[in-house]
Amino acid sequence: MEKTTNESYALITGASKGFGKLLALELAHRKINVLLVALPNEDILSVAAKCRELGVKAETYEANLTNRNDLLKMTNWVNQNFNINILINNAGKGGTQTFHKSDLNYIENLIQINVVATSIITHQLLPNLLKQKQSYILNVSSMASFSPIGYKTVYSSTKRYIQHFSRALCHELKGTSVFVSVVLPGPMKTNSEITGRIEKQGLLGKIGLITPERAARVSIRRMFKRKPYILVGRRNYINKFLLSLVPAKIRMHLMTKAAHREIDV
Numbered sequence: 001m002e003k004t005t006n007e008s009y010a011l012i013t014g015a016s017k018g019f020g021k022l023l024a025l026e027l028a029h030r031k032i033n034v035l036l037v038a039l040p041n042e043d044i045l046s047v048a049a050k051c052r053e054l055g056v057k058a059e060t061y062e063a064n065l066t067n068r069n070d071l072l073k074m075t076n077w078v079n080q081n082f083n084i085n086i087l088i089n090n091a092g093k094g095g096t097q098t099f100h101k102s103d104l105n106y107i108e109n110l111i112q113i114n115v116v117a118t119s120i121i122t123h124q125l126l127p128n129l130l131k132q133k134q135s136y137i138l139n140v141s142s143m144a145s146f147s148p149i150g151y152k153t154v155y156s157s158t159k160r161y162i163q164h165f166s167r168a169l170c171h172e173l174k175g176t177s178v179f180v181s182v183v184l185p186g187p188m189k190t191n192s193e194i195t196g197r198i199e200k201q202g203l204l205g206k207i208g209l210i211t212p213e214r215a216a217r218v219s220i221r222r223m224f225k226r227k228p229y230i231l232v233g234r235r236n237y238i239n240k241f242l243l244s245l246v247p248a249k250i251r252m253h254l255m256t257k258a259a260h261r262e263i264d265v
């Protein structure tokens with residue numbers, strides 16, 4: 001089937017709010033057309049309108065990315081209609097819970113959106129990205145991927161997967177037109193639930209705190225500079241360095257203690 005346009009687009013998942021919305025606006029500021037994907041809601045339409053006001057084309061697709069059929073319909077729609085030269089796998093969920101008390105749906109959802117959706121979307125869109133002269137994939141991991149963290153047991157593990165997946169794929173794609181970056185943001189107050197969690201963490205939450213606006217600007221700038229590994233903010237570099245000096249056992253203990261403060265057990 002003929003594509004409806006020869007222009008290139010950036011696809012951003014989870015673009016209706018938070019970090020994903022700011023990444024989409026940052027790309028629109030740089031005059032890059034955007035395809036915005038999120039759960040069905042009205043916010044995504046207003047983000048698209050804001051992008052258009054910045055002078056770019058913006059299309060939306062509403063899908064629950066934890067549903068395999070919805071996900072594959074979305075990637076088929078993209079491949080049939082658009083040239084993609086930027087893919088940002090941002091849609092994701094966080095969470096702090098006692099593992100054995102967690103609902104099964106919570107565990108499954110987190111793995112589906114953070115791990116499975118990122119992997120399948122990348123797999124399905126790679127042929128499209130490889131056809132373009134120069135393409136970029138930016139995956140969103142987290143500073144929480146640097147250590148196992150109790151109570152964030154599932155979350156920190158899924159973000160570790162994203163870190164390894166991105167670095168490995170970057171190596172696998174050497175010599176092709178596709179470059180893969182992974183960004184590891186520290187805490188960002190993107191919505192009231194996350195803000196509440198960060199404030200309960202105490203010092204560890206405050207040390208690496210960055211604004212999502214700054215994180216979006218830095219991420220896009222470094223993605224275009226072909227940086228495979230993106231940390232945001234000097235404090236997060238220091239944070240990572242200091243954590244690397246602490247023995248793994250103590251690091252895990254400190255981070256688990258901070259996570260424990262977030263929940264009422």
Ligand SMILES: NC(=O)c1ccc[n+]([C@@H]2O[C@H](COP(=O)([O-])OP(=O)(O)OC[C@H]3O[C@@H](n4cnc5c(N)ncnc54)[C@H](OP(=O)(O)O)[C@@H]3O)[C@@H](O)[C@H]2O)c1
Nearest residue numbers: 014015016017018019038039064065091092142187188190
């Ligand atoms: N905030 C932080 O402190 C922080 C730190 C490190 C990394 N991160 C990562 O940054 C990314 C964005 O986080 P955020 O803080 O901006 O979160 P957020 O405000 O909750 O935004 C998450 C986005 O993902 C979308 N989404 C969630 N589940 C989905 C599903 N099943 N199908 C389709 N879309 C779905 C949401 O769509 P709806 O609006 O339709 O729900 C929303 O657009 C995540 O990967 C997160 O893990 C965040």
